[in-house]
Amino acid sequence: MVETPRETVASTTLGGERIPTVIVDDVHVVYKIHGRASGSSSPVAGLRRMLSGQPATQVKTVHAIKGISFTAYRGEAIGLIGTNGSGKSTILRAVAGLLPVQQGHIYTLGQPSLLGVNAALMNTLSGERNVALGCLAMGMSPEQVRQLTPEIIEFSGIDQRGEFSTLPMSTYSSGMAARLRFSIAAAKKHDVLLIDEALATGDARFRKRSEARVKQLRAEAGTVFLVSHSIGSIRDTCERSIWLEGGVLKMDGPTDEVVPEYEKFVNGK
Numbered sequence: 319m320v321e322t323p324r325e326t327v328a329s330t331t332l333g334g335e336r337i338p339t340v341i342v343d344d345v346h347v348v349y350k351i352h353g354r355a356s357g358s359s360s361p362v363a364g365l366r367r368m369l370s371g372q373p374a375t376q377v378k379t380v381h382a383i384k385g386i387s388f389t390a391y392r393g394e395a396i397g398l399i400g401t402n403g404s405g406k407s408t409i410l411r412a413v414a415g416l417l418p419v420q421q422g423h424i425y426t427l428g429q430p431s432l433l434g435v436n437a438a439l440m441n442t443l444s445g446e447r448n449v450a451l452g453c454l455a456m457g458m459s460p461e462q463v464r465q466l467t468p469e470i471i472e473f474s475g476i477d478q479r480g481e482f483s484t485l486p487m488s489t490y491s492s493g494m495a496a497r498l499r500f501s502i503a504a505a506k507k508h509d510v511l512l513i514d515e516a517l518a519t520g521d522a523r524f525r526k527r528s529e530a531r532v533k534q535l536r537a538e539a540g541t542v543f544l545v546s547h548s549i550g551s552i553r554d555t556c557e558r559s560i561w562l563e564g565g566v567l568k569m570d571g572p573t574d575e576v577v578p579e580y581e582k583f584v585n586g587k
């Protein structure tokens with residue numbers, strides 16, 4: 319895949335000790351949903367509410383992450399698994415710094431990159447222009463961008479059925495857009511790369527290429543988090559897995575041990 323101007327391969331240990339890249343310490347994340355207070359929406363009812371001191375809006379809360387702790391180390395690829403709504407995407411967004419934590423702390427070495435979000439793609443611009451924008455946003459020089467653009471486009475495979483790289487991204491299927499986002503983000507070495515379901519998009523051939531790229535990123539001593547419902551992808555890519563259920567950490571350990579327990583849970587055994 320894309321060969322970036324990479325620094326020399328960083329070591330995964332320092333003085334014999336593993337290097338922590340992400341520390342999640344008793345983290346709670348609570349979503350607040352603002353909605354209109356129940357009751358009539360008529361002006362008279364509104365006036366009555368005002369006079370009686372009742373608020374016009376109500377805040378509902380969802381306690382999505384309930385006291386999760388773990389440490390990730392350099393060189394690890396960690397799968398995040400759990401049933402729908404268990405909190406996988408939420409913890410990933412919190413680690414990326416995109417969601418505030420209600421309680422607890424998250425410490426990271428370097429700036430974690432959540433795949434797709436950091437690339438800041440624009441629908442009205444062509445794939446090529448978006449590659450340039452994404453790469454510049456990740457800190458590459460214009461010269462590096464020029465060098466890497468053809469390789470990123472080729473890796474994404476968006477030109478397999480026509481010259482899509484010259485067309486606006488609004489003409490892409492969601493799978494094509496996801497592949498381009500993955501290709502841009504994966505062109506750079508990241509200290510901490512967070513991938514949410516990205517490998518599940520695209521065809522089998524692209525999935526294979528992207529899995530190989532995740533392995534390469536890990537070998538380059540970054541830390542990779544992968545959220546996926548595809549247990550196959552998790553098994554192939556991650557040697558460690560964290561299983562969340564109802565916002566709580568159920569199990570954290572080698573994928574070979576965590577996945578069978580998760581499968582038993584899902585299959586109701």
Ligand SMILES: Nc1ncnc2c1ncn2[C@@H]1O[C@H](COP(=O)(O)OP(=O)(O)OP(=O)(O)O)[C@@H](O)[C@H]1O
Nearest residue numbers: 349351380382400401402403404405406407408409
């Ligand atoms: N923007 C939001 N506002 C309010 N609640 C939210 C929001 N996003 C997620 N939630 C709630 O937080 C909880 C965790 O959701 P999250 O998306 O992190 O789960 P997930 O494990 O990634 O789910 P899935 O596997 O379905 O993608 C769920 O109860 C969900 O309804």
